[in-house]
Amino acid sequence: MNPEILATLAKYAVMFGVFINVAPIMNWVERRACAYIQDRPGPNRVGPLGLFQPLADAAKFMFKEDVTPAAADKLLYLMAPVLALLPAFTTFVIIPFGPDLTVAGRTIPLVVAPVDTGVLLFLALSSLAVYSLVLAGYASNNKFSLIGGIRASAQLISYELALTLSVLAVLLPVNSFRLADIVAYQQAHVWNFIPQVLGFVVFLIASFAETNRLPFDLPEAESELIAGFHTEYSAMRFAAFFQAEYTNMAALAALGVTLFFGGWSLPGVHLTGWLGAVVGLVTLVAKIAVCMAVFVWVRWTFPRFRYDQLMRLGWKVLLPLSILNLILVAAMTLAGWL
């Protein structure tokens, strides 16, 4: 087989291995952490500390009855969970996870798809995630699901603007869309969250909204919509939504740490070869893990926004702030401070 394709497949396998395991691990972390925050034990029966709970859950998902509502739009109803997984398992291809590796005289950049459009490709693919939510809401033929789907479409589009603008500001001083160049820039200077703290705050808030996490989980608000767009889903189809949600979170966290916290690099550490690759991957995973912990911490700390508050925050606070950030960074870049 073509060594180029082989290397790409190997790199995809590594990243897939990291991201497929996010959902089961987070299943355990989230339930134990929320139990800790709420002063109760949480799932602690299956295995030591309840560590095998994800396995038990997976078995349960497989053997549960898969219900399709009689009045549902069958094709769209079956398509929605698949559409949810599609962007979740493609966006991470542009995340670099180590320095260039030389194997048998070939230089292999440690990113699955080293394309020029880099960040744009990530944003393009992740913007398709909204279709699964909207279609699930529509196809279920259920009032609660429909409202969840409508909310999802409005919310995701609103916060995508602020997210994209805050990402754009990071690209300005680097002069490139490639995430590898952004990591190299941060190795040469400082991590981006120091000069661009405003952009980082906007990115952080917008990424909570983009992944439908509390305090922005209006598409699935349990207390008002039961479970929103996935009310009717059960068994493996529900598991697909669950998997997609956590994988999207991890992918967005990976983008965030790459843009603002040096990605796979550590200040003062310049390893190369296989050791550099392994350390780079471990560093990236560790940084993603910290972000996931913040996601959990915020979810069990803050109450949910009201819908009009959500829209006001997105359009009247975050969007102007992100434009201000863009202008500031552009001015600083022109002045040569960055």
Added chain:
Amino acid sequence: MEKLIFLIFAAVAVGSSLVVVIHKSPVYATMSLVLTLFSVAVLFVLLGAPFLGALQILIYAGAIVVLFLFVIMLLNLQKSDAERSRGGLGVAAVGALIFLGMIGLVFWRTGREAPPPLTEDFVSLKGLSAALFSDYLLPFEIVGLLLLVAVIGATVAARKAPQPGEGGASSLLPREDFVVEETHKEARS
């Protein structure tokens, strides 16, 4: 390999765009439109313009068509069982003829030999933005002005005058948010 990918996605683009026109359910038509836009984005990438491909997905498939879907679901449009009128068919035929004529004109003007391949500089991000902000600055600014006018027009059209019986501006608050949201999306197109 490249030819095979082209054939697959060209066929998907043509087939799904037919579904957009023919299908009676607005939701299915909209989803086919997404498929069409996606396949056209792949064709852009094959032509060596990955930037255009990514923008096509980001702006059209990721934002504008989501809005179509939003409106369809908000109005709860069901399958239209209205018969297509003769007049509608006539208009469609005229439109198709004009379109075919334009395509024919393009082929006639460019001649039979294959057009020269796009230079690396033309499709690169730097080349594109340099051209946009130097040679084509005036048209670019005019488009920006046009979009601004459209935004203001949409805001004015969507904002209802406060009814005498209601509590004036405060009763419009949720409505106002909706208007702001609508118009910004217009700006992105």
